[in-house]
Amino acid sequence: MNPLRPLTIPTYRRLFAAMVLTIFAQGAWALYLAMQTLDLGATPATLSGVVAWSGIGLLAGSLPAGVLADRIPNKSVIVGVLTLNLTIATATSTAAILGVVTFWMLAASAFIIGASTAFFFPAYTALVPVLVDSDDLMAVNGLEGATRPLVGQALAPAAVGAIIGASVPAAGGYLIAATLGLALLTALQLPAPTPAETEADTSAASPITDLVDGFRYVARTRWVRSSVLFAAVMGLAVTGPLEVLLPALMRSSHDNGPALYGAILAALGAGGLIGSLLAGSWRTPERFLPAMVGVWVLGCLPLSIPALTNNPWAIGAGLAIYGALIGIGMVIWGTVLQEHVPLEMLGRVASLDFFISIAFMPLSIALTGILSRHIDTHTLFITSGLVPLATAALLAALGQLRMPRKTLGEAGKA
Numbered sequence: 073m074n075p076l077r078p079l080t081i082p083t084y085r086r087l088f089a090a091m092v093l094t095i096f097a098q099g100a101w102a103l104y105l106a107m108q109t110l111d112l113g114a115t116p117a118t119l120s121g122v123v124a125w126s127g128i129g130l131l132a133g134s135l136p137a138g139v140l141a142d143r144i145p146n147k148s149v150i151v152g153v154l155t156l157n158l159t160i161a162t163a164t165s166t167a168a169i170l171g172v173v174t175f176w177m178l179a180a181s182a183f184i185i186g187a188s189t190a191f192f193f194p195a196y197t198a199l200v201p202v203l204v205d206s207d208d209l210m211a212v213n214g215l216e217g218a219t220r221p222l223v224g225q226a227l228a229p230a231a232v233g234a235i236i237g238a239s240v241p242a243a244g245g246y247l248i249a250a251t252l253g254l255a256l257l258t259a260l261q262l263p264a265p266t267p268a269e270t271e272a273d274t275s276a277a278s279p280i281t282d283l284v285d286g287f288r289y290v291a292r293t294r295w296v297r298s299s300v301l302f303a304a305v306m307g308l309a310v311t312g313p314l315e316v317l318l319p320a321l322m323r324s325s326h327d328n329g330p331a332l333y334g335a336i337l338a339a340l341g342a343g344g345l346i347g348s349l350l351a352g353s354w355r356t357p358e359r360f361l362p363a364m365v366g367v368w369v370l371g372c373l374p375l376s377i378p379a380l381t382n383n384p385w386a387i388g389a390g391l392a393i394y395g396a397l398i399g400i401g402m403v404i405w406g407t408v409l410q411e412h413v414p415l416e417m418l419g420r421v422a423s424l425d426f427f428i429s430i431a432f433m434p435l436s437i438a439l440t441g442i443l444s445r446h447i448d449t450h451t452l453f454i455t456s457g458l459v460p461l462a463t464a465a466l467l468a469a470l471g472q473l474r475m476p477r478k479t480l481g482e483a484g485k486a
Contacts, residue, residue: 078212084203086261090150091196092219093255097157097248098189099228102126104248108168108241109178118175125179129186131430137191138423139282141198142416147262149195153188154256158249160184165245194423201410201418203263207355213406214352217399221341286420289413295361296413298472299405300425302365302463307432309459310375312440317449318378318387325382332384339388343395350396351403356411362473364404369464371397376457379450 078084102123109122141149164181167173200212232244290296318336323329357363374390381387413421443452467473 076211076215078204078208078215081204081208083263084200084212086258087196087199087203088215090154090255090259090262091216092223093251093258094154094192095219095224096228096231097161097251097255099224100232100244100248100251101161101185103229103232104236104241104244105178105182107236107244108164108173109175111168111241112173112175112178114175122175122179122182125182126186127430127434129183129188130190131427132183133187133190134423134427134430135283136279137426138194138286138420139279140191141194141419141423142282143279145264146195146199146202146419147259147264149191150199150259150262151256153192153195154252154259156188157185158252158256161245161249161252165242165249168240168242168245190423190426193426194419197406197410197422198415198419199262201415206411209407209410210354210356210403211352213403213410214348214350216406217348217351217403218345221344221395225341226338282420286417286424289417290421290424294472295408295475296421298361298467299364300428302368302460302467303405303425304428304432305463306368306372306460307429308436308439309456310372311433311436312438313375313378313453313456316437316440317444317452321378321382321449322384326384336384336388336391340391340395343392343397344399345395347396347399348403351400356407357404359475360404360408361475362468364401364408365464365467365473367397367404368401369461371395371401372460373457376454379453379457 079088105123105126106119109119114122160181164173164177167177201209204212232247235247236244290300319329319333322333322336326332371394374393377387377390409418409422409425440452464473
C-alpha cells in the first residue's frame, strides 16, 4: 500500500494540511512561551510555573473535548479551536510588543491553548473515517505519526527559535499566529457535516451522561480496556526514566551531555518517523491487539540499555528502535479505534485514551524523582524496559489479549 495515497483525496488533503499547520503551531508555541517568559526576567521556578499551565489546560480539556466531538460537527470544533488559538497567539504577541505582557497573561494563554489543543485532536480523529475509506486508515495514521516528530519536534522549534534569535520573542508569536491563520483558512474549506455526524450530534443526553457512557464503553470493551490499561502502565514506566534519568545520566557521564541528550532524542524522533511511515504502508493486522501490544513490548526493551552502558551510540540506537516500534503500535492503535469504535462514540474514546495517557506522564516523572533517591538508577532503567513485558504477560494470562469474536460496534459487547 502506498503510504501517501490518502493525500490524493482532496477533502483529506485539506484536513491533513490543517493538522500539519496545527502541529507546527503547537511545537512552536512551547518554545515561544518559554522564551517570552524568560524575556520578562523569569526565574527557573517562575518559568516552570508558567509552562505548567499548558499541561494543566491540556489535562482539563481532554475529557470534555471528547464529549464535544461527539455532539458538535467536527469541522465546527476544529474551526473554533483554530480561531481561539489564533486570537490568543496574536493578543499575547501584541501585548509583548506593547510592553504590557505579564506572567499571569502568559500563564492564562498557556492554559487556554493547552485546553483548546485537547479539543482539536479528538475532533480530527473522529473526522478522519468520515473522509477516507477504511482501507486508507493505516496510511492516514502513518502520515500523522510521521508528522508529529518531523514538524512538531524538529521543524517548528527550529523555525521559531531562529526567528526569536534574530529579533524578539513576539516575532515568534506572530509566526505562530500566521500559521494558525493558514490552518483556519484550510479548515474552513472542509466539507459540511455528513448526515452521520448530524445524527450523532442530536443526542438529548446531558454531557455528563455522554462522558459516563464513554467510560462504560471503554470498561466493557475488552480490547479497548486492555489497550488503554497497557498504555497507561507503559507511560508510567517509561516517561520518568526518559525525561529525568536519561538526561541526568548523559550530563554526569559526558562533558557534552546536553548535546548528546539532544542527539539521542533526535534518534528517537527519527525512529518514530520511520516506524510510522512503515506502518502506514501496511494493512491493519487481523489480530491487531496482540500485534499492537507485542510491538510496544519489544520497543520498550531497549530502554534497559542505559543500565548496561552509557555509550551514547548504543543508547541512541536503542531509542531509535523504541521510537520506531512505539510509532508502529500507535499507528495500529489509531487505526483500529477508527475502524472498530462506533462513530458516535469515537470522540469520547479518543479523548479518554488521551486523558489517561497524559495523566500518567507527570505522575511517572514525580515517582521517578522519588524512587531515584532510594533505588539505583540502573535498576530503574531495567524496570522501565521490563514492566511493559510483565504487564503484557499478566494481561495475556488473564485472557485480556484475546481478540473479540465480533467486530466494529458489536465488539463493544465482547
